[in-house]
Amino acid sequence: MAVKIGIMSMAHMHAYSYAGAINSIANAELVGIADHDAERAASSAEQFKTRAMGGYAELLAMDIDAVVIGSENSRHRELCEMAASAGKHILCEKPLATTIADGEAMVACCREKGVHLMTAFPCRFSPAMTRLKACVDDGSAGAVLAIRGTNRGRCPFGWFVDRDLSGGGAVIDHTVHVTDLMRWLLRDEVAEVHAEVSNRMFGREFDDTGFLSLGFSKGVFATLDASWSRPRSFPTWGDVTLSVVCERGTLTLDMFAQNLVVYSDRTGGVSWVPWGSNIDQLMLQAFVNSVERGEEPPVTGEDGLRATEVALAAYRSAETGVAVRLR
Amino acid sequence: MHAGCYARMPAATVVGVMDHDLEAARRLGGTVNAKAFESAAAMLDELRPDLVDVCVPTPWHAEYVCAAAAAKPRGIVVEKPMGRTIADCDRIIEACSAQGVPLFPAHVLRFFPEFVAAHAQVTAGAIGDVVCVRTRRGGPFPRAWCNWYGKPELSGGVILDLIIHDFDWLRWTFGDVDRVFARALTARQPPPDEVTKDYALVTLRFVSGVIGHVEGTWADPAGFKVTFEVAGTDGLLEYNCNQPTSPAYVAALERAEGAGPGVAVPESPTAENPYYLELAHFVECLTTGAKPAITPQDGREAVRIALAAIESSATGSPVSLR
Numbered sequence: 001m002a003v004k005i006g007i008m009s010m011a012h013m014h015a016y017s018y019a020g021a022i023n024s025i026a027n028a029e030l031v032g033i034a035d036h037d038a039e040r041a042a043s044s045a046e047q048f049k050t051r052a053m054g055g056y057a058e059l060l061a062m063d064i065d066a067v068v069i070g071s072e073n074s075r076h077r078e079l080c081e082m083a084a085s086a087g088k089h090i091l092c093e094k095p096l097a098t099t100i101a102d103g104e105a106m107v108a109c110c111r112e113k114g115v116h117l118m119t120a121f122p123c124r125f126s127p128a129m130t131r132l133k134a135c136v137d138d139g140s141a142g143a144v145l146a147i148r149g150t151n152r153g154r155c156p157f158g159w160f161v162d163r164d165l166s167g168g169g170a171v172i173d174h175t176v177h178v179t180d181l182m183r184w185l186l187r188d189e190v191a192e193v194h195a196e197v198s199n200r201m202f203g204r205e206f207d208d209t210g211f212l213s214l215g216f217s218k219g220v221f222a223t224l225d226a227s228w229s230r231p232r233s234f235p236t237w238g239d240v241t242l243s244v245v246c247e248r249g250t251l252t253l254d255m256f257a258q259n260l261v262v263y264s265d266r267t268g269g270v271s272w273v274p275w276g277s278n279i280d281q282l283m284l285q286a287f288v289n290s291v292e293r294g295e296e297p298p299v300t301g302e303d304g305l306r307a308t309e310v311a312l313a314a315y316r317s318a319e320t321g322v323a324v325r326l327r
Numbered sequence: 328m329h330a331g332c333y334a335r336m337p338a339a340t341v342v343g344v345m346d347h348d349l350e351a352a353r354r355l356g357g358t359v360n361a362k363a364f365e366s367a368a369a370m371l372d373e374l375r376p377d378l379v380d381v382c383v384p385t386p387w388h389a390e391y392v393c394a395a396a397a398a399k400p401r402g403i404v405v406e407k408p409m410g411r412t413i414a415d416c417d418r419i420i421e422a423c424s425a426q427g428v429p430l431f432p433a434h435v436l437r438f439f440p441e442f443v444a445a446h447a448q449v450t451a452g453a454i455g456d457v458v459c460v461r462t463r464r465g466g467p468f469p470r471a472w473c474n475w476y477g478k479p480e481l482s483g484g485v486i487l488d489l490i491i492h493d494f495d496w497l498r499w500t501f502g503d504v505d506r507v508f509a510r511a512l513t514a515r516q517p518p519p520d521e522v523t524k525d526y527a528l529v530t531l532r533f534v535s536g537v538i539g540h541v542e543g544t545w546a547d548p549a550g551f552k553v554t555f556e557v558a559g560t561d562g563l564l565e566y567n568c569n570q571p572t573s574p575a576y577v578a579a580l581e582r583a584e585g586a587g588p589g590v591a592v593p594e595s596p597t598a599e600n601p602y603y604l605e606l607a608h609f610v611e612c613l614t615t616g617a618k619p620a621i622t623p624q625d626g627r628e629a630v631r632i633a634l635a636a637i638e639s640s641a642t643g644s645p646v647s648l649r
Contacts, residue, residue: 145512146526148542194508194645196530196538201458201560209459211530211540213508221510223528223540229459229558245526250547323643
């Protein structure tokens with residue numbers, strides 16, 4: 001029996017990728033899409049050959065096992081609590097929440113209602129990343145000493161630059177993926193955060209550039225570039241890279257460096273056409289399998305909360321000019 | 328490297344080479360037809376050179392530059408970093424200025440064509456107003472006399488010895504630094520007596536509002552690599568390490584003696600090597616009386632940025648340079 005899934009809001013562009021992934025997974029079925037924008041529910045339901053629901057309550061009343069939450073960041077909590085109360089397992093888009101209070105409430109609510117909460121961190125499912133982690137786990141590279149990470153991209157604009165909906169700008173958008181990879185790799189928590197944050201790329205209210213320095217509790221240090229520093233003319237959306245300095249050498253990862261370079265006189269530009277594995281699909285498959293087997297998902301709500309905590313600490317550090325201690 | 332460059336310059340002749348290890352002085356002297364000395368005083372007395380180039384390990388820069396200045400040559404080149412401390416830099420600047428001797432801190436990046444081109448693009452506004460900049464430099468751990476690179480109190484580690492290159496280029500291109508935050512392996516407790524690897528990540532905010540990130544590694548056995556990017560309001564400029572940078576051909580040859588010790592010195596695939604351009608520039612300035620492109624103050628400021636980063640890595644707090 002296929003795992004039946006509904007999508008709550010297509011506000012985040014990743015929801016489109018997740019919908020496509022669900023449709024390609026053998027043991028999953030996309031039962032319906034609900035959205036506070038009825039028109040978007042209708043058009044996306046048509047695109048993914050599923051039902052447009054009249055509202056979230058209608059979707060949750062259906063015979064479904066799980067939901068994917070793809071709303072604006074600040075609406076995650078409300079939708080999460082609705083779904084948990086209806087007994088549905090949840091895959092929630094990142095960042096998990098825009099405040100610690102919201103994130104903690106989501107984790108607590110899901111625990112209380114007995115449903116699993118997974119944070120959408122597809123980078124953990126990248127074959128390049130799992131290969132890198134294996135090199136660290138089997139000890140062949142020696143202990144990790146330091147990590148240099150980037151998650152740079154183009155500015156997505158729209159609600160992503162509306163603080164009330166997104167919780168911030170580039171820093172909250174791009175800190176969480178790579179922070180999660182570092183936590184996962186090191187099996188350790190960030191103890192201290194320093195950040196230089198700027199809004200000079202667009203000169204508007206939202207932050208567009210952030211260089212974070214992270215100190216982990218067992219002594220590893222790291223930096224992370226969480227910036228919307230790729231121009232419109234950049235050949236792809238952005239990157240995720242890691243350089244992991246170990247006792248016996250440096251392991252490097254350029255997660256999306258599997259692409260053709262296409263020079264097209266039709267589009268008048270250069271673009272990168274990806275041929276690497278679809279990490280969204282790998283993540284959705286893992287979520288579906290965990291629901292089917294009644295197991296804890298491979299990435300938890302706690303993971304999402306810890307990564308969000310780092311992004312929010314970066315804002316505090318930028319405001320105060322000092323390093324912020326988390327634990 | 329410097330001796331070979333001078334030897335090829337029509338306007339220069341290498342007349343003497345001094346090293347505490349007379350054999351080392353003889354070996355290098357032999358390659359450029361110069362007399363070998365064990366003592367700087369003896370060399371300066373006997374040869375009265377027009378130019379003195381100081382390439383001793385960093386903590387001895389001040390002693391040798393001051394001795395050279397007393398001999399009143401027409402100019403002095405001091406290898407980067409100018410000094411191990413700001414007091415060293417001040418001593419050096421003071422000694423040269425008291426004797427009226429032009430002093431040239433050898434920040435060779437200003438003569439690497441890719442860095443010159445990037446500086447020109449940025450200052451011409453090719454990518455709009457600059458918002459952020461990232462540089463990466465490094466490779467395997469350098470091996471030299473008495474492993475002095477491995478003694479942070481002597482070399483200053485990867486921050487003072489290596490990424491000072493980037494600090495100088497960044498300051499040249501983006502102006503003065505407001506504050507720095509850094510973490511480094513050598514700052515870890517307890518500090519080892521002698522290190523065999525070093526790694527540093529430095530975040531900078533410039534007075535202009537530009538924010539910067541400098542990565543320096545002496546922990547990457549994969550080879551020496553340099554990359555940088557500058558992002559602005561109208562675009563992005565990348566120097567991509569995947570390009571065949573140095574040299575333009577690729578050679579993979581097993582060396583008869585196997586992997587030996589040494590210090591990585593990047594080559595350049597261009598017609599004239601940047602070290603030659605750097606030193607020839609100073610020689611030309613001495614001939615024509617023109618002002619050198621790098622001032623003693625530039626050398627001191629680069630040291631100041633590096634020392635602030637070292638301080639930050641030790642204290643865990645940002646350090647202001649204002």
